[in-house]
Amino acid sequence: MLEKVLYPTDFSDVAMKAFQFVKQLNKCGVREVVILHVVDQRSVDALAIYTDRDFLGIEKAWEENVMEQIRPMEDELKELGFQVTVRIEKDVPFSSILKVEEEEDVSVIVIGSHGKSNVKEMLLGSVSEKVVRKARKPVLVVKR
Ligand SMILES: Nc1ncnc2c1ncn2[C@@H]1O[C@H](COP(=O)(O)OP(=O)(O)OP(=O)(O)O)[C@@H](O)[C@H]1O
Numbered sequence: 506m507l508e509k510v511l512y513p514t515d516f517s518d519v520a521m522k523a524f525q526f527v528k529q530l531n532k533c534g535v536r537e538v539v540i541l542h543v544v545d546q547r548s549v550d551a552l553a554i555y556t557d558r559d560f561l562g563i564e565k566a567w568e569e570n571v572m573e574q575i576r577p578m579e580d581e582l583k584e585l586g587f588q589v590t591v592r593i594e595k596d597v598p599f600s601s602i603l604k605v606e607e608e609e610d611v612s613v614i615v616i617g618s619h620g621k622s623n624v625k626e627m628l629l630g631s632v633s634e635k636v637v638r639k640a641r642k643p644v645l646v647v648k649r
């Protein structure tokens with residue numbers, strides 16, 4: 506039943522807590538993990554505008570930084586025997602998560618309740634809230 510997991514990450518503490526959970530899912534029969542990071546084009550644009558640096562340079566540095574963070578996670582999962590797919594998408598985070606859910610035909614989404622903002626008063630972050638509302642498959646929310 507639980508064969509393929511979609512794990513979207515913004516590399517926040519809560520998303521890393523969700524990663525610790527994902528790593529244990531081989532005990533429940535999970536064989537494959539799709540690690541997804543969505544580069545929010547709005548953030549890249551804002552950084553390019555406000556720091557007055559060239560756009561392509563920022564985009565390249567951004568992608569390199571993302572890969573540096575994903576590679577150790579990918580290695581760790583592979584060592585545990587998971588098959589791993591890494592997807593880096595340029596999009597609005599929640600739409601991309603829902604798109605990849607369909608494309609990869611996953612069994613479950615494992616997501617952090619909060620992310621980088623981690624506002625104390627919020628029950629869920631805006632990305633996890635939209636994913637919980639709109640996903641077709643079960644969503645497992647790992648609390649902060
Ligand atoms: N850009 C992203 N790419 C992939 N997954 C993401 C991305 N942003 C958030 N997530 C996933 O959603 C979870 C919740 O993050 P979310 O962004 O909803 O919370 P937040 O940052 O605290 O709030 P907000 O973004 O609304 O200010 C994260 O732990 C992560 O699993």
Ligand SMILES: [Mg+2]
Nearest residue numbers: 620621622630
């Ligand atoms: Mg966020």
